[in-house]
Amino acid sequence: MRSRAASIAKMTIGSADAQAAIAPRTTSTYADFLRGLWDDPKAVSAPTPSGRALAHAIAAEVDPHTPGLVVELGAGTGTITSALIERGIREERLILFESVPAFHTLLSRRFSRATVRGADAFRFDRDLPEGARIAAVVSGIPLLNYPMAERICLIERALDRQGPGATFIQLSYGWWPPIPPGMGVRLSRRVIFRNFPPAHVWIYRRSAAKCAQSLGTKAS
Numbered sequence: 001m002r003s004r005a006a007s008i009a010k011m012t013i014g015s016a017d018a019q020a021a022i023a024p025r026t027t028s029t030y031a032d033f034l035r036g037l038w039d040d041p042k043a044v045s046a047p048t049p050s051g052r053a054l055a056h057a058i059a060a061e062v063d064p065h066t067p068g069l070v071v072e073l074g075a076g077t078g079t080i081t082s083a084l085i086e087r088g089i090r091e092e093r094l095i096l097f098e099s100v101p102a103f104h105t106l107l108s109r110r111f112s113r114a115t116v117r118g119a120d121a122f123r124f125d126r127d128l129p130e131g132a133r134i135a136a137v138v139s140g141i142p143l144l145n146y147p148m149a150e151r152i153c154l155i156e157r158a159l160d161r162q163g164p165g166a167t168f169i170q171l172s173y174g175w176w177p178p179i180p181p182g183m184g185v186r187l188s189r190r191v192i193f194r195n196f197p198p199a200h201v202w203i204y205r206r207s208a209a210k211c212a213q214s215l216g217t218k219a220s
């Protein structure tokens with residue numbers, strides 16, 4: 001049943017975006033999370049989904065005004081996805097990668113206007129719409145479980161795929177960054193203690209000048 005707030009907003013605002021923003025959304029339960037954890041514990045590699053404080057700290061690093069798609073790798077039950085939407089990123093701009101089928105099905109149900117791919121996040125760039133502009137890449141995949149060469153490759157490709165100011169945001173339970181900062185890439189971090197377990201948000205940003213330089217190098 002439509003809530004009173006939703007009915008009032010429909011009457012007073014009436015735009016499709018406003019209605020979409022307040023439409024009742026399917027949530028997820030801890031049982032949904034446990035189902036995915038049971039199916040593939042190594043891929044999930046966490047005792048709980050990200051808490052609200054952590055999800056919002058990650059979403060806060062994405063500028064909703066940068067045009068393009070926001071790519072989320074390892075979206076799980078969709079806690080960070082919800083925070084991105086609350087941040088003002090329209091669901092249609094989200095492309096979610098999730099390898100566990102139970103999570104993939106849940107995400108498709110919860111975020112029916114987003115694009116949900118049951119593909120390997122390490123090959124996300126093969127599954128993007130042709131010529132799509134990317135605003136940011138957010139990752140919840142347990143990068144520390146993968147060899148350093150694969151981590152570097154993923155982060156570099158994610159930054160290369162974007163324009164000036166490219167951003168890659170990684171959730172991690174480790175105290176060391178998944179990769180050290182490289183040439184022309186700034187690394188910053190936030191520690192979120194209000195999460196179980198406490199977590200780091202690692203933010204890799206490529207400066208505009210270095211981005212132009214690296215694109216120039218590749219073209220030559």
Ligand SMILES: C[S@@+](CC[C@H](N)C(=O)[O-])C[C@H]1O[C@@H](n2cnc3c(N)ncnc32)[C@H](O)[C@@H]1O
Nearest residue numbers: 043046049050074075076098099120121140141
């Ligand atoms: C630590 S959980 C994070 C889930 C969710 N983002 C959150 O914050 O609650 C890691 C997620 O990454 C997914 N995952 C791990 N490896 C993946 C891969 N190679 N491709 C796509 N998804 C992957 C897992 O299935 C799981 O949903």
